[in-house]
Amino acid sequence: MTSLILYTPSGVLAKGGPLKxxxxxxxxxGFDVAIDEAALAKHLRFGGEDDVRLEAIHRVARARPGIALATRGGYGLTRLLDRLDWSLLAASVEAGTRWVGYSDLTALQMGLLAHKKAPTWWGPHACDDFGRDELDEVTPDCFAEAMTGALEAVGFRTESGFDGLDTRGLMWGGNLAMLCSLLGTPHWPKVRGGVLMLEDVGEHPYRVERMLLQLHQAGVLASQKAILLGAFSDWKKSPLDRGYTLKTVVAHLRSLVNVPVLTGFPFGHVPTKVTVPFGVKGHLVVQGRDAFLGWDEDHAHHHPGHDGHGHDHDGHAHHDH
Amino acid sequence: MTSLILYTPSGVLAKGGPLKxxxxxxxxxGFDVAIDEAALAKHLRFGGEDDVRLEAIHRVARARPGIALATRGGYGLTRLLDRLDWSLLAASVEAGTRWVGYSDLTALQMGLLAHKKAPTWWGPHACDDFGRDELDEVTPDCFAEAMTGALEAVGFRTESGFDGLDTRGLMWGGNLAMLCSLLGTPHWPKVRGGVLMLEDVGEHPYRVERMLLQLHQAGVLASQKAILLGAFSDWKKSPLDRGYTLKTVVAHLRSLVNVPVLTGFPFGHVPTKVTVPFGVKGHLVVQGRDAFLGWDEDHAHHHPGHDGHGHDHDGHAHHDH
Known part of the structure; x- marks a missing residue:
């Protein structure tokens, strides 16, 4: 059984129910689940004081479980970035620990990539996903297969116009606001020629556009092989929008960068989530409107030999291409 | 009479009334007011298409009025940053044009500082300030005196603990989110040893903190002489805050950087605003809880000789120190 530790690196857990x-x-x-001793710590809006959360992350790294799964995101990792022991975290990855999460976890994932080129996993949180009343069907399946090494590709339906696309690059990205919050700092991963995956929540399209333009003006977007846009969810229209929508943003982005920008990736603050690695070489192929994102499993973990097969977000298995 | 052109560089003006x-x-x-021909242009949420707004800015720069006053902020300058003719704008500044604004205008102001070391002015907008039903008393007085060169210092009440502070540095900053959106791009002004002034609107304190930490991790804050915090207004509490407030943010910031962080500066998305220059040497002095921010007028414009006196935000004149 794969060992899995639940820990709280960022925001406070208001109640214990979802964690249970x-x-x-x-x-x-099928996981051997342990709960970190500080998982329910509380300090203001944080899951414990900075020292408590920092020590929790380091404790998990020293324990080297098969999976280090964050209970939730929120806000908090930014406070720890300058104090994290990246070597300790990278050693746990080297020993086989998969660090999984999204949203605020982007800081930890991209920091590990920036400092140690270490792979991590974009995927669900314990409380936000496994702890919700109605559990999505695809998310746990995809998570379990990715964690056991059985999954090595995900499929999704994208817009037309990309038929025949076949490109490879380092998989990276995460929450757009968190990613942008690393620009200019030592925690920014300087990835060129990558497959950049982005999502956000509660950000009006003009703010999404402003962040994308920052990445563009910083020279980040034009140097990628592909940009995959996940969900940009839970934002409120303004009476001043006058027809300006997320579609306007995507069109503007496409007018600026000569890089394929694919929408429809099941990635974001939405119930149906893939689990995909960061920091490993990905292979993006589009046939008609069907996109497949595969990765080289050997680079994503250290367990040789597996019965690899793919999984799309509608739950249909398919073989790697 | 000083000539003044009203133009729309960013968001759309929904109605013409406030402009009139x-x-x-x-x-x-006492200003000789002209309205740019595209001031009421409309394209989605923008005050005209990108080309229209870009041309409006360049038209104002070529006209070289005494004052180039934005009608409002919103969102839009980010789209133009890579296309602005910084030399044309800098030539207008050299010829005596004062570019005034705040919020989205931060991009133009900091871009001019980054590319050309040209001074601009943080101050009110035509519609957001002079076009509101109830006009604040201090804002127009301060604006008029700053624009005629009569003002060379502003005073404000700050927290105790800074008595005796006396420091000098380049005045810069603006809207925190806009400032952070320039990090990592060619439009970022690399100011060290400055007096950094910050404000924001509609940003929860955890987001303000995340942005401040980005500036800190990028090495920006520790290299300043002083940080002046204006208003951080119009944000909504969350049930998860559990006592986390703006005061928590300021305390955390002070624990990280060994630079005076003064609150209470009348600077932000609030009715009572100072008008102060960016890109000129400032002189910050604190006596008890009274802070005075003065500047060398000769560096802020090109009109020699003036009857300089100061003005505090309660409307009381005082002489430069």
Whole structure:
């Protein structure tokens, strides 16, 4: 059984219920679940004071479980970036630990990529996903297969116009606001020629555009092989929009950069999530409107030999291409 | 009479009324007011298409009025940054044009500082300030005196603990989110040893903190002589805050950087605003809880000789120190 530790690196868990439910469901999926001693710590809006959360992350790294799964995101990792022991975290990755999360976790994932070129995993959180009343069907399946090394590609439906696309590059990205919050700092991963995956929540399209333009003006976008846009969810229209929408943003982005910008990636603050690695070479292929993002499993973990097969977000298995 | 052109570089003006009212009030203040031909242009949420707004800015720069006053902020300058003719804008500054604004205008102001070391002015907008039903008393007085070169210092009440502070440095900053959106791009002004002034609107304190930490991690904050915090207004509390407030943010910032962080500066998306220059040497002095920010007028414009006196935000004149 793969060992899995639940820990709280960022925001406070207001209640213990979702954590219990998540632990139960993860056990049912076949994982050997442990809960970090500070998982329910509380300090203001944080899951414990900075020292408590920092020590929790380092404790998980020293324990080297198969999976280090964040209970939730929120806000908090930014406070720890200058103090994290990147060598300790990278050693756990080298020993086989998969660090999984999204949203605020982007800071940890991209920091590990920046400082140590270490792979991590974009995927669900314990409480936000496994702890919600109604659990999505695809998310746990995809997570479990990715964690056991059985998954090595995900498929999704994208817009027309990209038929025949076949490109490779380092998989990276995450939450757009968190990614931009690393620009100019030592925690920014300087990835060129990559497959950049982006999502955000609660950001009006003009703010999404402003962040994309920052990445563009910083020279980041034009040097990528492909940009995959996930969900940009839970924002409110303004009476001043006058027809300006996320589609306007995507069109403007495409007018600026000569890089394929694919929408429809099941990646974001939405119930249906893929689990995909960061920091490993990806292979993006589009046939008609069907996009497949595969990765080289050997670079994503250290367990040789597996019965690789793919999985699309509608739950249909397919073989790697 | 000082010539003043009203132009729209960013967001759309939904109605013409506030523009008319602003023009009327600015005439009454003694300015020779003209309205740019595209000031009421509309394209989605923008004050005209990108080309229209870009041309409007360049048209104003070629006209070289005494004052180039933005009608409002919003969002839009980010789209133009890579296309602005910085030399044309800098030539207008050299010829005596004062570019005034805040919020989205931060991009233009800091871009001019980054590319040309040219001074600009942080101050009110035509519609947002002079066009509002109830006009603040201090804002127009301070604006008019700053624009005629009569003002060379502003005073404000700050927290105790800074008595005796006396420091000098380049005045810069603006809207925190806009400033951070320039990090990593060619439009970022690399100011060290400055007096950094910051404000924001509609940003939860955790987001303000995240932006401040980005500036800190980028090495920006620790190299300043002083940080002046204006208003951080119009944000909504979250049930998860559990006592986390703007005060928490300021305390955390002070724990990280060994630079005076002064609050209470009348600078932000609030009715009572100072008008102060960017890109000129400032002189910050604190006596008890009274802070005075003065500047060398000779560096802020090109009109020699003036009857300099100061003005605090309660409307009391005081002499430069």
């Amino acid at each position: 439910l998540a632990a139960k469901r993860l056990k049912k999926l | 009212l602003a023009a009327k009030r600015l005439k009454k203040l």
